[in-house]
Amino acid sequence: MDPAPTRDPDAIVPVLPAKAVAPRPVVRSQAAEEDEGSGRPCPACGTLNRPERKFCRRCAAELRPAQKAAPLPxxxxxxxxxxxxxxxxxxxxxxxxxxxxxxxxxxxxxxxxxxxxxxxxxxxxxxGKAEPITPVKVEASGSLPGHPATKTTDGLNNKYWAAPGPGASLTYTFRKPFRLVDVIITNGASTSPEAYARQARALQVDLEVTAEDGTKELKEVTLSDKPGCQTIQSGISDVKTIRLTLKSPVDLSKGRHLALAEVEFFQRG
Incomplete structure (x- = not known):
């Protein structure tokens, strides 16, 4: 009987295929998980990552995104x-x-x-608040006896200046320049309707304002033919003198006066 052949240990011999065995998963300890998550959070999911990481260990988001350029002014x-x-x-x-x-x-x-x-x-x-201002001098181009120009600034609306006729004027001079806001004119002889109708009235007045530097500003004013106060808004600066010229009389006849009861001036307070 022949002896059994001996096998060379270095020889390559065929083998049958076998089922691959998967490696067993390695379970990390709690300490390792905490060490992995120590660091700054991910901007996308909030998971903590170690400082040296560039991408998130959970969602793979970039941990150091490129900074946006500063907005332009x-x-x-x-x-x-x-x-x-x-x-x-x-x-x-x-x-x-x-x-x-x-x-x-x-x-x-x-x-x-x-x-x-x-x-x-x-x-x-x-x-602003308008404040009254009183002129230091009142001059008239003409007046009838008993009715001087000062009657227009005495504060009484039942006394009047009697002008000799149309074209007569009053000139008011003030102590220092001021901002003229309003001029209130009480036309006729009185605010009483009966006394108002007894004398003639001017339905137009030329308001000539002279400033401190000598410049003049003329304003034509139309008055209503009724008793009472009538306000004229002006808004002129550095006023030094004001001249009123009566025009367009009504009911002027023999025995009647061209009357002007009161003139009041107001400055800006």
Whole structure:
């Protein structure tokens, strides 16, 4: 009987296929889980990650996203500043535009200054409180006996100045310049309807205002033919003298006077 052949231990022999055995999962300890999660939270899911990580261990979100550029100031969003061009590109155009805007603003301020100033003073007149002011001198171009010009500033509305006829004038002089807001005129001889109808009245008055620098401003005023006070709004600055000229008389006949009972002036308080 022949002896059994011996097998070379280094020889490669065929093997039958076998079922692969999966490696057993490794269960981490609680301490390892805590160490893994120590660090800053993920911006997407909030999971804690170690500082050296670049992506989240749960959702794979980037832990260090690129920072957004700082927003531009508002003036950089307006043409011609909004362009981000190379150095020197468009500088000449932008300079000309800025220069034109500055010149336009300066010109507008110069031409609109009087209108803006007048509007400002008018608002102050409406918001402020009007205060009465009394002239230091009253002069008339003419008066009838017993009815001098001072009757128009005595505070009594049943006494009057009797003018010799149409075109007669009163001149009021004040101690210092002021802002004239209102003029209240009591036309006729009295506020009583009976006394008012006895004398003639002027239905038009020329209000001439002279400022401290000598400039004059004329305003034609139409009065109502009724007893009582009538307010005239003016809004004139630096007033020094005021002259009233009576025109357009009504019911003027023989034996009747052209009467003016009271004139009151108000300044801005």
């Amino acid at each position: 508002w003036w950089r969003t307006v043409w011609p500043f909004r362009r981000r061009a190379r150095a020197g590109s468009g500088r000449g155009v932008r300079f000309l535009v800025i220069l034109a805007v500055v010149i336009a603003l300066c010109a507008g301020g110069i031409f609109l200054l009087p209108a803006g100033r007048a509007l400002y003073e008018d608002v102050r007149d409406k918001l």
